Amino acid sequence: MAASIAEAARKHPAPEGIVYTYGTAGFRTKADVLDSVLARVGLIASLRSRALKGKWIGVMITASHNPPEDNGVKLVEPMGNMLQEEWEVLSTTMANKATPEDVAEYYNELAAKFKIDLSTPARVVVARDTRASGSRLLGCLVDGLKAAGAEYKDFGFFTTPQLHYVVRSLNTEGTKDAYGVPTEKGYYEKFGAAFKNALKGKKPQGSLTVDGANGVGGPKLTELIKYLPTKEEGGLEIHVVNDNVIKPESLNVDCGADYVKTNQRAPPTSKVGPNDRCCSLDGDADRVVFYFKDSSNVFHLLDGDRIATLVASFLGDLIRQSGLADAITIGVVQTAYANGAATNYVEQTLKLKVDCTPTGVKYLHHAAEKLDIGVYFEANGHGTVIFSPDTLDTINKHEPRSPAQKEALDVLRATVELINQAVGDALSDLLLVEVVLAHKSWGVEEWLGTYTDLPNKLTKVIVSDRNIFKTTDAERKLVKPDGVQKQIDAEVQKVRQGRSFARASGTEDAVRVYAEAATKAEAEDLARKVASIVEAAGAKK
Numbered sequence: 001m002a003a004s005i006a007e008a009a010r011k012h013p014a015p016e017g018i019v020y021t022y023g024t025a026g027f028r029t030k031a032d033v034l035d036s037v038l039a040r041v042g043l044i045a046s047l048r049s050r051a052l053k054g055k056w057i058g059v060m061i062t063a064s065h066n067p068p069e070d071n072g073v074k075l076v077e078p079m080g081n082m083l084q085e086e087w088e089v090l091s092t093t094m095a096n097k098a099t100p101e102d103v104a105e106y107y108n109e110l111a112a113k114f115k116i117d118l119s120t121p122a123r124v125v126v127a128r129d130t131r132a133s134g135s136r137l138l139g140c141l142v143d144g145l146k147a148a149g150a151e152y153k154d155f156g157f158f159t160t161p162q163l164h165y166v167v168r169s170l171n172t173e174g175t176k177d178a179y180g181v182p183t184e185k186g187y188y189e190k191f192g193a194a195f196k197n198a199l200k201g202k203k204p205q206g207s208l209t210v211d212g213a214n215g216v217g218g219p220k221l222t223e224l225i226k227y228l229p230t231k232e233e234g235g236l237e238i239h240v241v242n243d244n245v246i247k248p249e250s251l252n253v254d255c256g257a258d259y260v261k262t263n264q265r266a267p268p269t270s271k272v273g274p275n276d277r278c279c280s281l282d283g284d285a286d287r288v289v290f291y292f293k294d295s296s297n298v299f300h301l302l303d304g305d306r307i308a309t310l311v312a313s314f315l316g317d318l319i320r321q322s323g324l325a326d327a328i329t330i331g332v333v334q335t336a337y338a339n340g341a342a343t344n345y346v347e348q349t350l351k352l353k354v355d356c357t358p359t360g361v362k363y364l365h366h367a368a369e370k371l372d373i374g375v376y377f378e379a380n381g382h383g384t385v386i387f388s389p390d391t392l393d394t395i396n397k398h399e400p401r402s403p404a405q406k407e408a409l410d411v412l413r414a415t416v417e418l419i420n421q422a423v424g425d426a427l428s429d430l431l432l433v434e435v436v437l438a439h440k441s442w443g444v445e446e447w448l449g450t451y452t453d454l455p456n457k458l459t460k461v462i463v464s465d466r467n468i469f470k471t472t473d474a475e476r477k478l479v480k481p482d483g484v485q486k487q488i489d490a491e492v493q494k495v496r497q498g499r500s501f502a503r504a505s506g507t508e509d510a511v512r513v514y515a516e517a518a519t520k521a522e523a524e525d526l527a528r529k530v531a532s533i534v535e536a537a538g539a540k541k
């Protein structure tokens with residue numbers, strides 16, 4: 001075995017001078033320097049599966065919202081969660097081993113450390129997004145898997161959430177927690193049926209135009225539509241745009257959730273009419289943001305904060321109407337990027353508890369797991385809802401005391417099915433939003449009318465080493481470089497309702513700066529000032 005491990009590492013040598021890190025969403029960088037990482041991820045995935053007695057582990061090849069020339073890889077735990085933190089560190093160490101012999105030695109060291117029986121079967125599910133580099137990188141990954149003697153299933157092109165779904169379904173098949181049929185068709189059937197049941201006869205108003213970011217989400221949504229009720233059957237009319245996966249260089253370019261959220265504007269190709277509902281996915285379809293233009297052609301964004309508030313209020317209503325208010329509580333998890341007005345709305349109007357975590361779905365997911373019902377969304381549109389096992393039990397066993405309670409309980413149970421609890425899923429999330437709007441008989445204007453966002457600006461600063469920027473307090477304050485936070489605080493003081501923070505991105509080589517204030521001009525000015533503070537600090541040696 002040691003010989004085959006070293007051989008796989010030798011076939012894909014690590015380029016000199018690059019330090020790899022398993023970051024916010026796995027390894028992510030320029031695709032042409034990832035071959036060695038993929039082969040080694042194959043080894044790590046095999047070890048992880050063996051450490052868990054042969055449970056299926058997922059490996060997704062994607063760089064999500066990043067530009068087409070980037071790629072990346074992330075590992076998925078058996079229940080569809082993100083990789084355990086301890087194993088992120090081990091993956092980083094493995095990726096940075098210099099020689100093939102070092103790789104083989106570390107492989108054996110890990111096996112010894114975790115008392116892994118190397119004759120236990122290793123099972124790995126792999127999939128990728130539509131990037132041009134994906135097929136080459138898959139080859140490298142497979143070399144690693146074969147060297148470690150793993151059994152693997154290749155699902156080809158998948159959205160990231162589809163991979164999470166299949167991993168969880170494979171590991172729960174035949175148990176009381178069975179999540180679904182572990183195939184692509186099983187995914188469509190589960191969410192298609194749940195959508196129909198959750199609508200319960202309510203009809204979505206108007207149509208929805210979905211921008212697929214020219215990534216894998218477009219064709220997969222087109223497939224999912226075949227499993228949804230048609231407009232004539234009381235379903236939703238969906239138009240898929242920006243679904244050109246034949247031209248991978250167009251991925252995320254002038255379209256997609258990150259473009260819309262960061263630029264606060266619709267993709268230039270957008271041709272919809274006033275008040276028409278639109279949404280944009282990202283490159284691997286785990287994020288979604290909604291938006292529309294009003295009759296004066298003014299753009300309005302309905303981002304992850306809006307989805308969280310909409311869904312939390314809907315679930316709150318269903319819980320009350322089902323007669324479960326005394327048994328189940330709901331909480332909302334956000335990051336520092338959440339608009340101050342959204343946080344206020346959740347606390348003051350919905351009267352729900354808000355937790356704030358660092359960026360990265362794994363942090364939000366962990367916080368949400370501590371709640372009965374945890375609604376977690378990053379402002380960028382990444383999120384879902386999770387229900388604790390006790391809560392699911394309570395919902396399943398509850399006996400309604402009136403027809404009205406039964407009605408609400410039926411919708412609640414179908415909504416639980418509609419939510420991809422393994423991970424934030426743009427396709428499941430967009431159907432969920434449509435269900436809520438249909439039940440409330442709301443269009444985008446009513447949704448927008450729930451509260452008024454504070455004007456805000458998100459910007460990126462390129463510095464020579466982003467790793468010198470260290471934060472605390474869920475990334476809301478910088479502790480390093482010295483003195484920088486004081487300068488930021490001084491600028492924040494000068495504007496009304498000002499708030500700003502800077503943090504190193506975990507997926508791009510940049511420091512992100514967020515600012516909000518009472519007016520657009522003040523928010524933009526604050527962002528500019530904080531960006532120049534960061535730029536100056538980043539330039540110092």
Ligand code: G16
Binds near residue numbers: 024065382504508512
């Ligand atoms: C990934 C993470 C998200 C995070 C985003 C940006 O998203 O999964 O949790 O918000 O990166 O992170 P950062 O600001 O650290 O670059 P995706 O959709 O790119 O996988």
